[in-house]
Amino acid sequence: MAKTDMVGMAPGAALSRVRPFTPVLLLVLLLLGIGIVEPGFLRAKDLSVVLSDASVLFVMATGMTLVIMLGGIDLSVQAGASFASMVVAELLPSLGYAAFPLTVLIGLAVGICSGFVHVKLRIPSFIATLATGGIMTGLSLLMEEGRSVALLDTGRHEVRWITGSIFGFPNVILIAAILAAGGMFVQRYTRFGRYSAAIGAGEPAAHAAGISVDRYKIMAFGLSGACAAFGGVLLAARLSSGSPDLASQLLLPTIAAVVVGGTAITGGIGNIGLTVVGTLIVSIVRIGMTFVGVDIFAQQIVFGGALILAVFVTIDRSKIAIIK
């Protein structure tokens, strides 16, 4: 009906329309750039290495997206993934396949604990998860006195569903793709997805609409814990071992993947589809750096810089009166 009755657009509306497409544009430019400098990079074999690598990061970033959408952050993901790699490596010999769901469930439980600490004790999420992450790191170290646990032959057999491939296509990529589809479904079609967006975009209004904010926050942290654990399982399978610091370089790239994709660190705006793009960008930058010879130790510098830039561009400062 009232199509003609156009309401005045808010300032910056045009910019915010273009913004969602910038990550995609960036991804295309990156691919083109690397394709020109190193045509070999775009070969199917190399691309599948990039995607396999990206899969683990993506799994962790999926959980992170759910939490960031709500306006929180989960700094325990790298500790959670490392912890899960230890747990699964310890459990595989005795439990067999049951070790996988059990590990993910443990991750879920730890995530729910983080959520409780954050919501019920009213502790900011970055502190709550920093603490639970520290606890998990400690447990991982205690388990084998700081040593890593190699997967024995039996274990290697049971991780084939992760390390194998179908028609030359690595399973791990399929797993990530299924998770991506599932995550997008959850965000678009479920109560949890809808309420998360509402809480992230305007918590007081969501609260006043009768949404039990606490419950959905705890759920998000639980799912993030589960995703981190699943990422740890994938990593353990791919590297054939569990280790207390297996995922220790992954926190920054995980957050970067979410934010570079365009999900706002203040919450409310974003989705897992964006995180797919963000993860690809981060992974390509990561491997591209190795390709063009950037020292592996210098790579965190790039991620740190990229994170600052991405947050700078996407953050909605009207939501934060005082930046602390």
Add this chain to the structure above:
Amino acid sequence: MLNVEQISKSYGPVHALREVSIEVRPNEVVGLIGENGAGKSTLMRVLAGTVRPDSGRILIDGTSVSLRDSRHANACGIAMVFQEQSLLLNMSVAENIHLAQEGEFMRLGLLDRRRMNEVARAHLARVGLDVDPRTKAGELTFAARQMVELAKALALEQRTTAPLTIFLDEPTSVLESRDIAILFDRMRSLKSRASFIFVSHRLDEVLEISDRVYVLKDGAVVAERPAAEATVPELHAMMVGRALHSGYYREDRQGVPGAEPVLEARQLTVRGAFESVDLTLRRGEVLGVAGVIGSGREELMRTLFGFLPQTGGTLKVNGQEVVLRSPTQAVAAGIGYIPRERRVEGLVMDLSVAVNMTLANLDVAMTHNMIDHGRERTIADDWIRRLHIRTPSAAQVCRNLSGGNQQKIVLARWLTAKSRILILDHPTRGLDVGAKSEVYDLIRDLSAQGVGIILTSDTLEETIGLCHTILVMRDGMITGRLDAPAEAKPSQVAVLEHMV
């Protein structure tokens, strides 16, 4: 000495101030009254230097000044004591008094705390407050903090040669009567040093303390009276500015409420806010709650929607006893809430019209436990049509819509949730006249459909015009209960009697 001349300020189409002229003479208390939205706050911000007027000028001792910021305003002798106090509670009284003025106590690059405390003690003595300047501000009572604010404002005296004018914004709204008496006492004794502009909702107080009173209405000064010649009813009539003309609030559509109670409170208490409130809301009734700020009415409204848990008494919804610990439980009990902070608590501004409409009852938009976006869209389009919401589409983000349309979206949410009880907390705040009248019509529609409504409003006139029954609160208690049938509306004075 301080002259505001022909100051105007517009925000878009809204004229916050229209050619306002005010004079503050030496050693004088000037009262400033007006309804919410009359322009008091804007005028205060202009004088504080935080808002630039579009036109007009400010003269201090005959010299025109253009206030750049609050520091500059201070330098010009204008000090503010805000309604929401600006003390930093984790710092000492002395540190607060000298905040951002520590320069004068620096010696060899170090802060001379002893001297700072001494000077602070002298300032405190002048407002008659006997506390150790090293005490943390947070440890003081509210009334004492107010005195510290006053001492802080008076400390300006030493930094400027300009005559001192202190702007007190609703200083009494949070004080008890004994503390108000002390404050007034101090103001009278400090008049020899400074002039005051005193803003309050309580007209009797304004008359008591002021020498002259200005009445603001719709951004313009409509009257100036020596306090000795004015009366509360007269000031109130000028403040409202318009004799009640019947029909503005759709009084002709005011039906007769049903007999059955939908909401009953008995001895409802929230410690520290209100006590032993009895109320009965019947089917289709519009029940108004009137009272000044601090009377407990705001808290009562929030309690009825589960924001503030009750500490005593009982609450029944449709005859069933309920305890509301959160809005979630209130919504489950069939209660809806239209908040006064529409942009914060009313809508998720960055989400679409449709999403906001189904937020309290997503079930209606779900098939097979999944959100059915097509169905949600249909529901939203239906409300957009029925409530005449002006939006390009249901997918439009709420932030871009006008206040009136936003308010209708909040209402549509509760209609979607099939709420039978609505708490309307200042439902027309910030709306223009046209949007207000649409809201009035909607309230009549809801009432006719049997929805029970509890309402508070910025103006007494609106409360009287809209409601079947009016409860009046003062100091956390119900002090009056008035019937307001369409053909025999009580006068504002009759309601006011119970308020102050």
